Amino acid sequence: MPDRDALPPALAAILAGGTLAGLPRLDVRIARPELDAWRGGNVMPGVWSFAADAPGPHVAVVAATHGNEIGGAVVLDRWLRAGLRPARGRLSLVMANLDALGRFDAEDPTASRFIDEDLNRVWDEETLSGGRRSCELRRARALRPLLDTVDLLLDLHSMLWPSDPLMLAGRSARAARLARQVGLPPLVVADEGHAAGQRLIDHAPFADPDGTRTALLLEAGPHWEAATVAMIEVAAARLLRLAGTVAEDDGMLAPPPAAPPAPARLARVTRTVTARTPGFAFLRPFRGGHVVPQRNTLIALDGEDEIRTPHDDCLLVMPSLRAMPGQTAVRLARFVDD
Known part of the structure; x- marks a missing residue:
């Protein structure tokens, strides 16, 4: 064990019960969208799903799995107001933790991550089918029948601590391949998840090595920043175009890059x-x-x-x-x- 007298002051402060210097400022530079128009959904509360005449995959874009991560909800609000519809298959736009999202307060922006427990740690079969009760489990169980019909899912997140944006692919090799093809952000991380519980991208239909359904988790950048919203919009638009869900020239989405991005770098x-x-x-x-x-x-x-x-x-x-x-x-x- 190093001599604590020789440690950096910030670390010594924490070990003495203090706080770390240089914590990120909790400035909220974007506004949570008004939810009244979308709260009802057309499938269930907070969920809007649209089918095209032409066949194609069912693609879901999920926002606000954590209620304080409002950037994804900003993008879904824009798409719904613009009247975005799929050219092929089905497109579902999901405000996941609707109750926590409704409690977001820019004066205390970390407080609405969840109501009772983390909605992104409950997606194992034992928890979903067990007897435990919470606001988030109730929502996960309500969403599950829809999500179990999804072929391709993108879960939109942002970050509290300073970090470059990245795409998480979980354990799925096909998810890592797709994320690299999307190319935005330029880093893909393959991982095993968290000890505290399974994420939505770890849900069995998406994680099955012999399956075909695929889920990605976008960590788009710092919470509450316009640049994070821009990353969400351009990465999600790229995915929808790759899936054929929308036409390449669909003007309701962020415009495609002048040249396709290079394959993202993969880290395991x-x-x-x-x-x-x-x-x-x-x-x-x-x-x-x-x-x-x-x-x-x-x-x-x-x-x-x-x-x-x-x-x-x-x-x-x-x-x-x-x-x-x-x-x-x-x-x-x-x-x-x-």
Whole structure:
């Protein structure tokens, strides 16, 4: 264990019960859309689904799985107001945690992540079919019949801690291939999920290695920023065009890039670090996307345990600078060749 007198001041402050310097400012630079027009849905509350005459896949775009991540809801609101409809197949636009989204308050913007529990940690069969009750489980069970008919799903998220945008593909090789083809953002991360519970992209129909249904999770950038909304819109539009759901020249979406983006780079998680103690702390406030050149570099302390990089050129995926026990603190990943 390093001598704590020699640690950086920010880390020493945390280990002494203080707070980390350099926390992100919680400035809300976008407004939550008015939900009254969309709250009722045409399938169920918060869910709008439209079918084309021409056959094609059922594509779902899901926003506000976390109620404080309002960027995706801004994009769905724009599309619904514009009258977006599929040219082929079916398009479903889902405001997932409608109750939490309705409680969003720019004066306390982190408070509405969920009502009772994280909606993105309940998608395993035992939890969905078990006897536990919560606002989020009630919503997941209501959404499940629709989502189980979806061929391609994009779950829209944003980030509290500073990080470059990325696409999460979970364990599915076909999801990683599709995310690379989308090319936006230019980084795809294949991972095993969280110890605290299964995400929507880990739901069995999407994670089945022998299946065909595919789900991606977009982490588009910082919460409450216009640039994050722009990333959501351009990446989602790219996916809808690739799926053939909308025409290439559909003017209701963000315009396609002048040239198709290059395939995104793929990184595979080699270790998911789950905080074990309240004293988990990084040696410095790492940004997501930071690459540590040398293996065995000390990056964090968890009580008496040292967290070190397991290999050279170790990518830090979405480090959480205030991880509580049981929460994912960081994922460590290795870039993989084509």
